[in-house]
Amino acid sequence: MSAFRVHMQRSARPGEAPGLWREAKLLRGRSPLARQENWVRHRASWLLVALGVLSVAGYVAAVLLARPLGLAPMALHLGVFAFLFVLYLAALRVSTSARPDRQTLGIIVAFALFFRLLMLPTPVYLSSDPYRYLWDGRVQLALVNPYRYSPAAPELASLRDAEVSPHINRPWARTVYPPAAQWLFALAAAIFPDTIVGWRLVLLLCDAATVALLLWWLRRLNAPSTAVVAYAWAPLVVFEGAQAGHLDLAVIPVILLALALRQAGASVGAGVVLGIAILMKLYPAIFLFAWGRRGDPKFPLTTATTVALGYLPYAASLGWGALGFLPEYLGRAEDHNIGLRALVEWVLRIEGEVGRGALLGAFFLLLLAVLVVIGRHRGEGAAALWRASFLAAGAYLTLVPTSMHPWYVVLIVPFLCTNPSLPWVFFTGVVTLSYAKYLVEPAAFPWWVWAGQYLPLYVLLLVAWYRLSTRPLSVGLSLKAT
Numbered sequence: 001m002s003a004f005r006v007h008m009q010r011s012a013r014p015g016e017a018p019g020l021w022r023e024a025k026l027l028r029g030r031s032p033l034a035r036q037e038n039w040v041r042h043r044a045s046w047l048l049v050a051l052g053v054l055s056v057a058g059y060v061a062a063v064l065l066a067r068p069l070g071l072a073p074m075a076l077h078l079g080v081f082a083f084l085f086v087l088y089l090a091a092l093r094v095s096t097s098a099r100p101d102r103q104t105l106g107i108i109v110a111f112a113l114f115f116r117l118l119m120l121p122t123p124v125y126l127s128s129d130p131y132r133y134l135w136d137g138r139v140q141l142a143l144v145n146p147y148r149y150s151p152a153a154p155e156l157a158s159l160r161d162a163e164v165s166p167h168i169n170r171p172w173a174r175t176v177y178p179p180a181a182q183w184l185f186a187l188a189a190a191i192f193p194d195t196i197v198g199w200r201l202v203l204l205l206c207d208a209a210t211v212a213l214l215l216w217w218l219r220r221l222n223a224p225s226t227a228v229v230a231y232a233w234a235p236l237v238v239f240e241g242a243q244a245g246h247l248d249l250a251v252i253p254v255i256l257l258a259l260a261l262r263q264a265g266a267s268v269g270a271g272v273v274l275g276i277a278i279l280m281k282l283y284p285a286i287f288l289f290a291w292g293r294r295g296d297p298k299f300p301l302t303t304a305t306t307v308a309l310g311y312l313p314y315a316a317s318l319g320w321g322a323l324g325f326l327p328e329y330l331g332r333a334e335d336h337n338i339g340l341r342a343l344v345e346w347v348l349r350i351e352g353e354v355g356r357g358a359l360l361g362a363f364f365l366l367l368l369a370v371l372v373v374i375g376r377h378r379g380e381g382a383a384a385l386w387r388a389s390f391l392a393a394g395a396y397l398t399l400v401p402t403s404m405h406p407w408y409v410v411l412i413v414p415f416l417c418t419n420p421s422l423p424w425v426f427f428t429g430v431v432t433l434s435y436a437k438y439l440v441e442p443a444a445f446p447w448w449v450w451a452g453q454y455l456p457l458y459v460l461l462l463v464a465w466y467r468l469s470t471r472p473l474s475v476g477l478s479l480k481a482t
Contacts, residue, residue, distance in 0.1 A: 042103075044094050044095070044097050044098030044099065044104060045098065045099075045103055045104050045107055047090075047094045048091060048094055048095065048098065048104065048107050048108065048111075048229075049107055051087050051090055051091045051094065052091075052107065052111035052114075054087055055084055055087050055088075055091075055111065055115060055233070056111075056114060056115070056118065058080055058083050058084040058087065059080075059084065059115055059118045059119065059238065060118055061076070061080050061083075062076040062077055062080045062125075063122050063123070072125065073122075073123070073125040074125050074126065074435065074438065074439065075439065077125070077126065077239075077432070077435060078432065078433065078435065078436065081235055081239065081429075081432050082429075084235040085235050085429040088233055088234060088235055088429075089425070089429075091229050091233050092229060092230060092420060092425070095108070095224075095226045095227065095229040095230075096226075096227075098224075098226045099226075100224035100225045100226045104226050105225045105226060105228070108226060108228060108229045108232055108233065109211065109228075109232065111233070112211070112229075112232035112233055115233070115238045115242070116204055116207065116238060116241070116242040117204075117242075118242075119200070119238065119239075119242035119243040120197055120200050120201070120204075120242065121197065122243060124167075124196055124243075124244070124245065125243075126239060126240070126243055126244035126435070127244040127245070127246065127407075128167050128168065128169045129169065129244070129245065129246060129247070130196055130199050130200075130244070130245035130246075131164050131167040131168045131169075131196075132151075132168050132169060132175065132177075133177075133185045133188070133199060133245070133247065134164050134185075134188075134189065134194055134195075134196070134199065135151055135159075135164055135165070135168050136175050136177065136181075136182055136185045136186075137182075137185035137186050137187075137188055137189025137190075138159055138164070138189055138193075138194065139156065139159060140182060140185065140186040140189070141186060141189050141190060142159055144156070145314060145317065145318065146174075146175050146182050146314075146324075147174055147175060147314050147318055147321055147322050147323075147324045148174070148317075148318060148321070149174065150170075150171060150172050150173055150174050151165060151168045151171040152171040152172050161194075163194060164194055170325070173324075173325045173328065174321075174324040174325050175324045175325060176324050176325035176326050176329055177247065177280075177281075177324070178278070178279045178280060178281070178282065178310070178311075179279050179310040179311055179313075179314060180276050180277075180279030180280040180310060181247055181279070181280045181281065184202070184247075184250060184280070187202075188202045196245065199245055200242055200245055202250070203241050203242065203245060203246075203249045203250060204241075204242065206249055206250040206252070206253055207237070207241055207242075207249055209253040210231065210249075210252045210253045210256065210414065211228060211231065211232055213253055213256040213257060213260065214228050214231055214256065214414055214417055215228055216260070217256065217259075217260070217386065217417075217418075218417060218418070220263075220382050221382060221383055221386060221418055223417070223418050227417045227418060228417055229417075230413065230416040230417040230420055230425075231413050231414050231416070231417055234413050234416075234428060235429075235432075236406060236409060236410060236413065236428045236429070236431070236432065237249070237410055237413055239406075239432075240406055240407040240410055241410070244407065246407040246410075247280065247281065248281060248407045248408065248410050248411070249410065250280065251277055251280045251281050251284065251411075252410065252411070252414060254273060254276055254277040254280065254284075255274070255277050255284050255287065255411075256414060257273050258270050258273035258274040258277060258284075258287070259287070259291075259385065259386070259389055261273055262274075262291050262299070262385065263382050263385050263386075267296055267298040267299040267302065268298055268299075268302050270291070270299055270302075271298065271299045271300070271301070271302025271303040271305075271306060272302055272303075272306050274287060274288065274291075274303050274306075275302065275303045275304070275305070275306025275307045275310070276306065276310075278303070278306075278307050279306070279307055279310040279311075282326075283396060283400075283408070283411065286367075286371055286392045286393070286395070286396045287389060287392055288300055288303055289368065289371035289372050289374070289375050289392070290371055290374045290375045290378070290388045290389060290391070290392035291375065291378075291385065291388070291389070292372075292375040292376075293375075329402075330360070330402065332353070332356060334402075334403060335402075335403060336403040336404070336405065336434070336437070336445070337403060337404045337405065337431075337434040337437070337445065337449075337450070337453070338401065338402070338403065338404065339397075339398070339400070339401075339404050339454055340363070340398060340399060340401075340454070340458075341359055341360070341363055341401035342450065343454070344359060345359065359401065360401050360402075363399055363400070363401035364401065366399055367395060367396065367399040367400065370395045370399065371392055371395060371396075374388050374391050374392055374395065375388065386415070386418065387419065389415060390412070390415035390418075390419045393411050393412040393415060394412060394424060396411070397409060397411070397412060397424075397427070398461065404431070404434070405434070406431045406432050406434060406435070409427060409428055409431045412424050412428070413428060416428070421464060422460055422464070423457055423460035423461045423464055426456060426457065426460060427453070427457050430452060430453045430456070430457075431453055433449050433452050433453055434449060434453065436449050437449065
């Protein structure tokens with residue numbers, strides 16, 4: 001072995017193949033063989049670059065093409081999303097064969113950031129929710145309890161303007177967002193007053209925290225760092241976060257931090273952080289059951305106490321009124337893109353509020369039972385806790401009997417980094433079909449939209465369950481679709 005090759009092997013960094021291409025190129029020149037070896041060695045990186053460039057074109061397509069075609073960006077969204085989702089699937093495939101080195105990870109993170117930056121100046125066309133966030137923040141800076149009045153209330157006439165107020169959805173309803181979400185709205189309003197771009201920047205910081213936490217978790221689980229592409233490049237995350245500006249993107253890093261604390265055995269710390277996550281959006285409460293452990297009452301008690309203390313300042317003056325619009329949100333008028341409950345109602349021909357209420361209760365009890373089973377059979381170790389979290393998120397998305405908006409599905413995307421199961425990867429793509437409802441209003445929710453989302457999902461879940469039931473259960477992680 002030559003002295004140069006010995007030096008190359010000794011100088012290689014941990015995790016890198018022996019030899020540095022920069023030095024090798026100087027000695028080996030630019031021969032066809034050298035170029036061929038370079039391509040083979042870095043093929044995955046080059047393919048990711050190509051997919052990233054094509055994705056950049058996709059992310060700007062809806063806005064750039066809308067005006068020349070005389071259409072609203074929403075009318076082009078489904079086609080653009082489908083194009084990007086195909087590229088995303090290709091990126092998932094390529095990343096599993098990529099070397100988990102800094103170069104490949106740098107490509108993934110750089111393009112992920114660029115995708116989001118492209119969305120910052122775009123007009124809001126997927127959801128008007130960010131205007132409600134801006135309004136709630138403004139109300140709090142005026143030292144008004146956000147749960148006391150609706151945006152249309154005469155008491156708040158002095159706060160209304162022409163930029164934010166006309167775009168608020170349900171102006172007759174009080175806010176539905178829990179206290180910790182309100183704190184974030186107030187913080188954003190103080191830093192970036194009344195600007196959609198400012199709110200998107202807040203979510204961009206939250207997204208960066210999510211990626212950082214995912215990289216930490218991937219190291220903890222002995223998974224390749226390149227697997228972060230499952231979250232970083234997911235079109236659902238980019239559109240529902242940087243474009244639509246949904247609060248859910250700020251909830252994800254809080255959940256991952258609570259999960260890390262739970263794995264470290266910090267019951268009180270995990271309970272406080274999970275309580276904050278529940279105070280941002282209520283659905284993180286599912287992890288209270290999936291992360292439970294016998295003989296450890298500190299975790300659930302701390303979580304419940306945190307939630308209670310969060311609501312206390314608002315409930316002190318309003319009582320149950322501090323729940324805001326939440327009770328009405330459970331009503332039939334708010335049903336949208338209902339999943340398994342809609343199928344059961346159709347099969348059993350259930351109509352009327354009594355039958356609907358009974359079915360809601362039955363599904364919530366079933367979900368609770370599944371979550372408890374997941375927690376009791378979780379096992380020990382980081383991998384087992386992570387897998388239980390993935391199963392809990394999947395159980396919630398399958399069984400929740402209330403509305404299923406695309407941004408709710410973001411909850412499961414971080415767990416696809418180590419569990420890229422075919423049913424849930426598929427659902428993160430097709431759930432955006434629910435936006436078709438807004439293209440055919442005021443017609444009823446199209447049956448083909450429901451069928452296109454849920455029937456394949458249920459079939460794939462049944463196939464995955466059958467395969468798991470016919471082989472020994474393992475909590476090990478795999479990057480193969482199941």
